[in-house]
Amino acid sequence: MPRTLATVEHAVQLLELFDADHTEWSLSALARHVGQPTSTVHEGLSTLTRSGLLTRVGRGRYRLGWRLLKLSSALYGSLPWYAPAHAAMERVARGTHLLAFLCVLDGNAPADGRVLCVARSVQGRDGPPVAGELDFELPAHATASGKLLLALSGRPLPQPAQAFTDQTLTAPQTWEAEADHIRRSGHAATADEWAPGTGGLAVAIRGEGEAVLAALGVSLPTPRLRERDTLLRVLQDAADEVSWDLGSRRGR
Structure with a gap:
């Protein structure tokens, strides 16, 4: 080198x-x-x-x-979806009292499909801590945002897929079935797959041509997944509002 x-x-x-x-x-x-x-x-x-x-x-x-502030301002300024998506994330955090986040696929790592958490909000959060509160890079196969982005991009399960818990999905054949379900349902979920006691839900923010721009989601204590339907409505409504403004005509 x-x-x-x-x-x-x-x-x-x-x-x-x-x-x-x-x-x-x-x-x-x-x-x-x-x-x-x-x-x-x-x-x-x-x-x-x-x-x-x-x-x-x-x-x-x-x-x-x-100087990093200048660079970050230039980056966010080049992403027209970031500001409205960030505002939607904040609304989700306040409305659910959960850790809310925005994630993207790292375009510089197409082989392993790295998932990057580019923003998170803990506004009004209650309950115990959950996995990933400070992580920038997330395991694609063990988080709701990662599964969503991998499935919607048609990418395979990263190999080798580390087993963080006995619930972590590591088998390629199992992933194919789950990826198909994610594409049909429009959302992804995890339960105790990255860390015991932590679950997640994620939906897509889309732009013109229905391009997937980011994942909007929440991380929560696993017992709160009993509120899954309610939380998914909150997430989907927030994502649809942003997506519509960005040119997507899905879901409305």
């Missing part, structure tokens, strides 16, 4: 370690975490700091830089 490409990939890997649980890293802690020499890690951090993607705060400590 050319040195320039290797340097960029290394810098990106370091940047991805900054998240809600790790908003600040020291040089030494990062070096220990990635198992690389301090000099190598320092080179990557220096590259990110010079570009404004990281900022140095104190001796040998780093945080995300302000």
